[in-house]
Amino acid sequence: MRNVRPIIALDFASKEQTLEFLSNFDESLFVKIGMELFYQEGPELVREVNKRGHDVFLDLKLHDIPNTVESAMRGIAKLEVAMVNVHAAGGLKMMKAAKRGLEGSKTQLIAVTQLTSTSEEQMQKEQLINATLEDSVVHYARLADEAGLDGVVCSVHEAEAIGDACGEEFLRVTPGIRPAQVSVDDQRRVATPAQARAQGSTHIVVGRAITKAADPKDSYRQIAAEWRGE
Numbered sequence: 001m002r003n004v005r006p007i008i009a010l011d012f013a014s015k016e017q018t019l020e021f022l023s024n025f026d027e028s029l030f031v032k033i034g035m036e037l038f039y040q041e042g043p044e045l046v047r048e049v050n051k052r053g054h055d056v057f058l059d060l061k062l063h064d065i066p067n068t069v070e071s072a073m074r075g076i077a078k079l080e081v082a083m084v085n086v087h088a089a090g091g092l093k094m095m096k097a098a099k100r101g102l103e104g105s106k107t108q109l110i111a112v113t114q115l116t117s118t119s120e121e122q123m124q125k126e127q128l129i130n131a132t133l134e135d136s137v138v139h140y141a142r143l144a145d146e147a148g149l150d151g152v153v154c155s156v157h158e159a160e161a162i163g164d165a166c167g168e169e170f171l172r173v174t175p176g177i178r179p180a181q182v183s184v185d186d187q188r189r190v191a192t193p194a195q196a197r198a199q200g201s202t203h204i205v206v207g208r209a210i211t212k213a214a215d216p217k218d219s220y221r222q223i224a225a226e227w228r229g230e
Protein backbone atom coordinates (compact mmCIF):
# COMPACT_ATOMS: atom_id res chain seq x y z
CA MET A 1 0.00 0.00 0.00
CA ARG A 2 1.55 3.31 -1.09
CA ASN A 3 2.05 5.86 1.70
CA VAL A 4 1.27 9.32 0.32
CA ARG A 5 3.66 11.15 2.64
CA PRO A 6 7.32 11.19 1.61
CA ILE A 7 9.49 10.16 4.57
CA ILE A 8 11.80 13.06 5.42
CA ALA A 9 15.28 11.97 6.56
CA LEU A 10 16.08 14.14 9.59
CA ASP A 11 19.84 13.95 9.14
CA PHE A 12 20.71 16.73 11.56
CA ALA A 13 23.44 16.96 14.19
CA SER A 14 21.29 18.15 17.08
CA LYS A 15 17.85 18.33 18.67
CA GLU A 16 17.81 22.13 18.20
CA GLN A 17 18.36 21.91 14.42
CA THR A 18 15.77 19.14 14.16
CA LEU A 19 13.05 20.98 16.05
CA GLU A 20 13.78 24.18 14.14
CA PHE A 21 13.35 22.29 10.87
CA LEU A 22 10.09 20.69 12.05
CA SER A 23 8.72 24.08 13.05
CA ASN A 24 8.44 24.91 9.32
CA PHE A 25 5.54 22.47 9.07
CA ASP A 26 2.08 22.55 10.54
CA GLU A 27 0.99 19.08 9.42
CA SER A 28 1.82 15.60 10.72
CA LEU A 29 4.91 14.29 8.90
CA PHE A 30 6.46 10.87 8.39
CA VAL A 31 10.10 11.37 9.38
CA LYS A 32 13.19 9.21 9.56
CA ILE A 33 15.61 9.37 12.47
CA GLY A 34 18.89 7.73 11.56
CA MET A 35 22.27 7.14 13.12
CA GLU A 36 23.55 10.73 12.97
CA LEU A 37 20.72 12.13 15.07
CA PHE A 38 20.03 9.09 17.26
CA TYR A 39 23.66 8.78 18.37
CA GLN A 40 23.64 12.47 19.38
CA GLU A 41 20.24 12.76 21.00
CA GLY A 42 19.06 9.22 21.79
CA PRO A 43 15.56 7.88 22.49
CA GLU A 44 14.43 11.11 24.17
CA LEU A 45 14.32 12.92 20.83
CA VAL A 46 12.36 10.05 19.27
CA ARG A 47 9.75 10.46 22.04
CA GLU A 48 9.71 14.24 21.51
CA VAL A 49 9.15 13.95 17.74
CA ASN A 50 6.43 11.36 18.33
CA LYS A 51 4.79 13.61 20.93
CA ARG A 52 4.62 16.39 18.32
CA GLY A 53 2.39 14.14 16.23
CA HIS A 54 4.88 12.88 13.65
CA ASP A 55 5.35 9.23 12.65
CA VAL A 56 8.91 7.98 13.04
CA PHE A 57 10.93 5.50 10.99
CA LEU A 58 13.89 4.63 13.23
CA ASP A 59 16.63 3.89 10.70
CA LEU A 60 19.25 2.19 12.87
CA LYS A 61 19.98 -0.69 10.45
CA LEU A 62 20.66 -3.28 13.15
CA HIS A 63 23.17 -5.98 12.15
CA ASP A 64 24.49 -8.24 14.94
CA ILE A 65 24.05 -11.73 16.34
CA PRO A 66 20.38 -12.78 16.73
CA ASN A 67 20.30 -12.59 20.53
CA THR A 68 21.67 -9.03 20.60
CA VAL A 69 19.28 -7.84 17.89
CA GLU A 70 16.28 -9.42 19.63
CA SER A 71 17.14 -7.68 22.93
CA ALA A 72 17.74 -4.34 21.17
CA MET A 73 14.36 -4.64 19.44
CA ARG A 74 12.66 -5.25 22.80
CA GLY A 75 13.94 -1.81 23.83
CA ILE A 76 12.97 -0.20 20.53
CA ALA A 77 9.44 -1.64 20.79
CA LYS A 78 8.86 0.61 23.83
CA LEU A 79 9.45 3.72 21.69
CA GLU A 80 6.31 2.95 19.66
CA VAL A 81 7.84 4.09 16.36
CA ALA A 82 6.07 3.36 13.08
CA MET A 83 8.98 1.51 11.49
CA VAL A 84 12.44 0.16 12.25
CA ASN A 85 15.02 -1.76 10.23
CA VAL A 86 17.82 -4.32 10.20
CA HIS A 87 20.35 -5.34 7.53
CA ALA A 88 19.13 -8.40 5.60
CA ALA A 89 22.80 -9.47 5.37
CA GLY A 90 22.49 -10.37 9.08
CA GLY A 91 20.61 -13.46 7.91
CA LEU A 92 17.32 -15.26 8.34
CA LYS A 93 17.84 -16.13 12.03
CA MET A 94 18.73 -12.56 12.88
CA MET A 95 15.67 -11.18 11.07
CA LYS A 96 13.39 -13.69 12.85
CA ALA A 97 14.96 -12.67 16.17
CA ALA A 98 14.36 -8.99 15.37
CA LYS A 99 10.70 -9.79 14.72
CA ARG A 100 10.41 -11.69 18.01
CA GLY A 101 11.87 -8.69 19.83
CA LEU A 102 9.07 -6.50 18.44
CA GLU A 103 6.29 -8.93 19.42
CA GLY A 104 3.29 -7.13 20.88
CA SER A 105 4.16 -3.78 19.24
CA LYS A 106 2.69 -2.21 16.10
CA THR A 107 6.13 -1.23 14.74
CA GLN A 108 6.74 -2.39 11.18
CA LEU A 109 10.02 -4.17 10.55
CA ILE A 110 11.90 -3.89 7.25
CA ALA A 111 15.34 -4.97 6.04
CA VAL A 112 17.99 -3.09 4.08
CA THR A 113 18.93 -5.09 0.96
CA GLN A 114 21.79 -3.31 -0.80
CA LEU A 115 22.38 0.32 0.18
CA THR A 116 21.38 2.81 -2.51
CA SER A 117 24.96 4.14 -2.39
CA THR A 118 26.23 0.75 -3.65
CA SER A 119 26.80 0.13 -7.36
CA GLU A 120 26.73 -3.30 -8.99
CA GLU A 121 30.48 -3.16 -9.65
CA GLN A 122 31.23 -2.26 -6.04
CA MET A 123 28.97 -5.03 -4.73
CA GLN A 124 30.64 -7.66 -6.91
CA LYS A 125 34.20 -6.53 -6.09
CA GLU A 126 33.88 -5.65 -2.41
CA GLN A 127 31.22 -8.07 -1.21
CA LEU A 128 32.31 -10.86 -3.59
CA ILE A 129 28.70 -11.41 -4.67
CA ASN A 130 28.69 -13.10 -8.06
CA ALA A 131 25.23 -11.91 -9.17
CA THR A 132 23.54 -8.86 -10.63
CA LEU A 133 22.62 -6.17 -8.17
CA GLU A 134 18.92 -6.78 -8.85
CA ASP A 135 19.29 -10.51 -8.14
CA SER A 136 21.08 -9.80 -4.88
CA VAL A 137 18.38 -7.31 -3.79
CA VAL A 138 15.52 -9.65 -4.73
CA HIS A 139 17.27 -12.51 -2.92
CA TYR A 140 17.49 -10.45 0.28
CA ALA A 141 13.85 -9.38 -0.16
CA ARG A 142 12.73 -13.04 -0.40
CA LEU A 143 14.75 -13.82 2.75
CA ALA A 144 13.12 -10.91 4.59
CA ASP A 145 9.71 -12.13 3.43
CA GLU A 146 10.49 -15.66 4.66
CA ALA A 147 11.47 -14.21 8.05
CA GLY A 148 8.04 -12.56 8.26
CA LEU A 149 9.20 -8.96 7.83
CA ASP A 150 6.90 -6.26 6.43
CA GLY A 151 9.19 -5.21 3.60
CA VAL A 152 12.59 -3.93 2.57
CA VAL A 153 14.68 -0.86 1.84
CA CYS A 154 15.79 -0.94 -1.79
CA SER A 155 16.24 1.47 -4.69
CA VAL A 156 13.39 2.39 -7.01
CA HIS A 157 15.06 0.30 -9.72
CA GLU A 158 14.39 -2.99 -7.90
CA ALA A 159 10.93 -2.12 -6.53
CA GLU A 160 8.94 -3.73 -9.34
CA ALA A 161 10.91 -7.00 -9.29
CA ILE A 162 10.44 -7.20 -5.50
CA GLY A 163 6.68 -6.67 -5.90
CA ASP A 164 6.62 -9.59 -8.37
CA ALA A 165 8.66 -11.80 -6.04
CA CYS A 166 7.12 -10.96 -2.65
CA GLY A 167 3.69 -9.53 -3.48
CA GLU A 168 2.27 -6.04 -3.74
CA GLU A 169 1.61 -5.77 0.03
CA PHE A 170 5.32 -6.18 0.76
CA LEU A 171 6.76 -2.72 1.55
CA ARG A 172 9.37 -1.23 -0.78
CA VAL A 173 10.85 1.77 1.02
CA THR A 174 13.08 3.65 -1.41
CA PRO A 175 15.75 6.24 -0.54
CA GLY A 176 18.01 7.70 -3.27
CA ILE A 177 15.20 10.01 -4.38
CA ARG A 178 16.37 13.01 -6.36
CA PRO A 179 14.11 15.54 -8.08
CA ALA A 180 15.48 16.06 -11.62
CA GLN A 181 17.49 19.20 -10.79
CA VAL A 182 19.11 18.01 -7.53
CA SER A 183 22.66 16.57 -7.32
CA VAL A 184 23.23 12.85 -6.76
CA ASP A 185 25.97 13.22 -4.06
CA ASP A 186 27.03 9.88 -2.55
CA GLN A 187 24.00 7.96 -3.87
CA ARG A 188 24.38 5.59 -6.84
CA ARG A 189 20.92 4.14 -7.56
CA VAL A 190 18.74 7.24 -7.76
CA ALA A 191 15.31 8.07 -9.18
CA THR A 192 12.76 10.86 -9.20
CA PRO A 193 9.53 10.75 -7.15
CA ALA A 194 7.58 10.16 -10.39
CA GLN A 195 9.78 7.18 -11.29
CA ALA A 196 9.28 5.80 -7.78
CA ARG A 197 5.53 6.01 -8.24
CA ALA A 198 5.67 4.36 -11.67
CA GLN A 199 7.95 1.53 -10.54
CA GLY A 200 6.05 0.44 -7.45
CA SER A 201 7.75 2.02 -4.45
CA THR A 202 5.42 2.03 -1.46
CA HIS A 203 7.38 4.73 0.41
CA ILE A 204 9.99 7.28 -0.67
CA VAL A 205 12.70 8.61 1.64
CA VAL A 206 14.02 12.10 0.93
CA GLY A 207 16.76 13.85 2.89
CA ARG A 208 18.97 16.57 1.49
CA ALA A 209 16.65 17.53 -1.38
CA ILE A 210 14.31 18.83 1.36
CA THR A 211 16.49 19.56 4.40
CA LYS A 212 19.12 21.49 2.42
CA ALA A 213 16.67 23.27 0.11
CA ALA A 214 16.42 27.07 0.27
CA ASP A 215 12.72 26.59 1.10
CA PRO A 216 12.30 23.14 2.71
CA LYS A 217 8.51 23.40 2.97
CA ASP A 218 8.15 24.26 -0.70
CA SER A 219 10.53 21.47 -1.71
CA TYR A 220 8.53 19.00 0.43
CA ARG A 221 5.27 20.12 -1.19
CA GLN A 222 6.67 19.74 -4.72
CA ILE A 223 8.16 16.30 -4.02
CA ALA A 224 4.96 15.12 -2.31
CA ALA A 225 2.85 16.31 -5.26
CA GLU A 226 5.09 14.53 -7.79
CA TRP A 227 5.00 11.37 -5.65
CA ARG A 228 1.19 11.48 -5.48
CA GLY A 229 1.04 11.95 -9.28
CA GLU A 230 -0.47 15.45 -9.14
Ligand SMILES: O=c1ccn([C@@H]2O[C@H](COP(=O)(O)O)[C@@H](O)[C@H]2O)c(=O)[nH]1
Binds near residue numbers: 205
Ligand atom coordinates in the same frame (compact mmCIF):
# COMPACT_ATOMS: atom_id res chain seq x y z
O1 LIG B 1 19.97 2.14 1.19
C1 LIG B 1 19.80 3.16 1.89
C2 LIG B 1 19.35 3.11 3.19
C3 LIG B 1 19.16 4.27 3.88
N1 LIG B 1 19.42 5.47 3.34
C4 LIG B 1 19.16 6.70 4.14
O2 LIG B 1 18.20 7.51 3.48
C5 LIG B 1 18.55 8.88 3.57
C6 LIG B 1 18.76 9.44 2.20
O3 LIG B 1 19.17 10.80 2.28
P1 LIG B 1 19.40 11.71 1.00
O4 LIG B 1 19.94 13.00 1.55
O5 LIG B 1 18.05 11.87 0.34
O6 LIG B 1 20.38 11.01 0.10
C7 LIG B 1 19.79 8.95 4.46
O7 LIG B 1 19.36 9.20 5.77
C8 LIG B 1 20.39 7.55 4.38
O8 LIG B 1 21.03 7.19 5.58
C9 LIG B 1 19.87 5.53 2.04
O9 LIG B 1 20.13 6.62 1.49
N2 LIG B 1 20.03 4.37 1.34
